[in-house]
Amino acid sequence: MAASVAETLDDGEAGRNGYRVPAVDKALDVLEFMASSAEPLTQTEIAAGLGRSIHEIYRILLLLEKRGYIFRTQSDRFRLSLKLFELAHMHPPVNRLVECALPVMRELTANADQSCHLVVREGQNALVVLQIDSPLPMRYSVALGSHFPILETSSGAVLLAHSNRTERDRIVERILVSGEGQGTRAEIEARLNEVSRLGYEMRASLAVEGCTNISMPVRDHTGAVIAALTVPLLPQKAARFGREAVFERTQAAAEKISAALGWSESTPSLRADPERRDYPFSD
Structure with a gap:
């Protein structure tokens, strides 16, 4: 037949x-x-x-x-x-995500001299589901399985900013009621709106002084953001690459993982346009 x-x-x-x-x-x-x-x-x-x-x-x-x-x-x-x-259910979503991300993240750490981790949202928290260490002797990394309040991390901000509006509002309300000290409603909304506008977040870490978080969205076949790929950039003399190169390679890695998950090239690109005024390395 x-x-x-x-x-x-x-x-x-x-x-x-x-x-x-x-x-x-x-x-x-x-x-x-x-x-x-x-x-x-x-x-x-x-x-x-x-x-x-x-x-x-x-x-x-x-x-x-x-x-x-x-x-x-x-x-x-x-x-x-x-x-x-x-x-x-033969390939649970997180298992599939990790399977697609692992080789890309290994390549990223080798080509950026920085650690990186992959995060998904679990309620009001950011959950680390994959961590790859920098090849350099000195490195910054987060423990696999760690939970963090969602807005204490750039990964969480990227995930929340790309959530549907109803879910986003519900979580922001819970954060405000819980008194977690992550800013006023206006401050939270301004941050999330900026992440939505740019498509990523790059800012000084709220947890580690001197570390800059570069966090990019990872999309599935529908274009929905299901994870965030983050590099906690730690400047040091042994690193061969500067912030601009790490930024671009992190962005490319997020695209590559998304493509492996079925994200289509016809979807608007995650890459920043160097001619845009909001490009992080323009004058």
């Missing part, structure tokens, strides 16, 4: 029209349509709902049933199985 479906693929059309694969399109249409229905569906209902003929849908349904993505009820209706759920 798999071979018969493959026979419907038009390789010529795929090459000319943005890699369209008609049989795959049909299969995904079927899965997405069935996912939108709370009730089992007949072959006729699926075909009608997709605006396709029963003949077009028939072989797709048989293949999906054979591969375990759907099953047939006693009343000869089709329902989604749990296979998609099982596949999604």
Whole structure:
């Protein structure tokens, strides 16, 4: 059956029209349509709902049933199985994130002479899920698994600034009520708005004197910011690279991790434009 479906693929059309694969399109249409229905569906209902003929849908349904993505009820209706759920959970989001980020972050530390860490948001906290040390004998790093109040870190500011407005407002309100001492509402909003405008945060560390945090967003396939890549830049004589080079390499690394997670190049670039007045190294 798999071979018969493959026979419907038009390789010529795929090459000319943005890699369209008609049989795959049909299969995904079927899965997405069935996912939108709370009730089992007949072959006729699926075909009608997709605006396709029963003949077009028939072989797709048989293949999906054979591969375990759907099953047939006693009343000869089709329902989604749990296979998609099982596949999604074979690679939990944080595991997938770390898997994609690890080689990129190792390359970054080697090319920047600085440590770096990857952070996700956990409620009102920033959680360190990956840490790579600088190759230099003297280095600054954070412990894997550490939690920090979200606005005590540049990573947290990047994550919060790119959250949806409802979630952002809810967390800011909790911070203000808790009295964590992270500024007034106006100060917090000004900081988050600036991060949103620039797309990153670069500022003196609130925890370590002399350290500059460079924090960039990491995006998933939808463009949503799911993590922050941060370099705590510690100036020292042994470092071969200055702040500008570290900034640019951190930005490029964030893009590379995002691309590995499915972020598309058609999404607006994370890179700063050197001609913009807000570019951090312009005069």
